[in-house]
Amino acid sequence: MAGTVSSTSVSRPPSYYIRQRLLRNKPAMAGLAIIVLAVLVALGGYAFMPDSTPNANNGLVQVQKKAPGFSTAILKLARPEAMVPDVNPIAFVLYGRPAAYSELPVESVSFRGDSLYVQPLRSNNALADQLRVFAMAEVLAEPAQYNSPEAMAAAIRQEHLEERTFWLGTDKAGRDVLSRLILGTRISLGIGFVAVLISLVIGITVGATGGYFGGWVDKVMIFLMTVVWSVPSIMLVIAISLALDSKGVWVAFVAVGLTMWVEVARVVRGQILSLKEKTYIEAAQVLGVSQFKIIFNHLLPNIIGPLIVIATANFASAILVEAGLSFLGLGVQPPAPSWGMMVNEGFQLIGARAGLYLVLLPSICISLLVLAFNLLGNGLRDAYDPKIPLANV
Incomplete structure (x- = not known):
């Protein structure tokens, strides 16, 4: 019939198809559910804990x-x-x-x-x-x-x-393990969030600057990325801790963030090198649009997808790095609970029955949260891939 519009001809924005691909990815949605639950537990904090004393330190x-x-x-x-x-x-x-x-x-x-x-x-x-x-x-x-x-x-x-x-036993100081695991969720997510935020700010700045301007500027940025990339993360964190003459929560936040920006910078630089040759960028340059506006208004909005994917991957990496640092005594300091520090306490009691639980329980928490972010990251990567078909939408 004349004037009838076929359902197949309806035009939808790309965000619609990205959302549909993500919603149909069951592992990614399972990972998202775990992350949302962890965020709620972290935000509620002491309201959910059997031991609501500061740092759950009632031994x-x-x-x-x-x-x-x-x-x-x-x-x-x-x-x-x-x-x-x-x-x-x-x-x-x-x-x-x-x-x-x-x-x-x-x-x-x-x-x-x-x-x-x-x-x-x-x-x-x-x-x-x-x-x-x-x-x-x-x-x-x-x-x-x-x-x-x-x-x-x-x-x-x-x-x-x-x-x-x-419910989950007690540690060597007689403190409630369940309460300390709940509070450890806040520390792990907090360090992951701050570390990812720092890595995005530095990585986007370095990568966008080198990729857009090219020439000697790009060479300097590549040299900076190569130097930081060649230093092991733990060594860099130790150096930052010594430079700041402190070992605490905020030092761990900053140190982990400063070790993760190189991956972001490399992705941003590669995307900018590809996009800056597009016709709409040349048109903006001809019209006299400032370089700052071209980068932040025309280039960066077009690489949001890859940035979201790498941010989720870096979130998982930040949680692992923080757990490793706390296990070594270089991250969060007592009495604040950290999953890595709890694993260390259980390791010191290895051979005793309590040592098994103190190692196993925080290790499960670390593994579940890292797995959740990896599943979500994989789902986002597939969702932003236009080559993956989306049938019956």
Whole structure:
């Protein structure tokens, strides 16, 4: 019929086909789901952690090196109000909250008059601790509001005695492994994000400058890339740490980022060399458009696809580099938890049952997150390839 438009003649933008190819790539979508879950866990941080103290650093000597699923009763002893500062919800999610109680793992408790008799939990390879006696008023935060020993005993049973399960066990300092793994997600993703951001800024600047201007400028940029490329990443990170005279989270962020920009620069340079010969670039030059605008308004927008693909690959590499540095003691420093540092702690306990879990659990987290970014990167590479057919769209 005249005036009828065939469905096959509908024109769609390239982004539509890129999105459809990506959505149909099941491994890539599985990787994206893992990444989204990791991001949510990292953003929630302390809100999801059983141990919400800063750096999940609440260690209990009596529960050192326990296997996953270990449970024990915990007696919570109230601290003075001056030792427990008020923390707003945003600060809590970002930095945690100091513990309002000092905690004591116990095997049994009993009440006699106004006293509380406690048998502490036996620690590893140690005899049972001596029976301890507390005045019930010492345990309660506001003992004045209770008018009898029976009322204080009931309040202690209800509010100060807790059955706690360490779902993934504890480390050599008696800290909850699950909480430290959750917080380690934030550190790994944070270092990956900052490292990729730094590598993109430096790589795009160096690659675009060399590729567009050519000549001696390109030779200088190639020489700079070759020199950095020839230095092992770990050696470069050590040099940066020594130069900054520090070993901490932000030094690790910057150091990892400064070791990864060469790949970005090489890709950008190659793409710019190809695109700058196009007719629309010559037309922009004839019209007197500034070189800065040509690079950032006409060249770089046309290489977004390759940049996204290499950014995902660099994200995975940054996580591995950070884990390796932390394992060697050159990255994130204690007490901040890092997956690489947790592997190192487990390695030191190798041969013990707890050492197996401390090595295996963070290693699984590292592998899953790196695999997720690699799957997503492969999916993005295929999605941006116009040679791959997209049927029935």
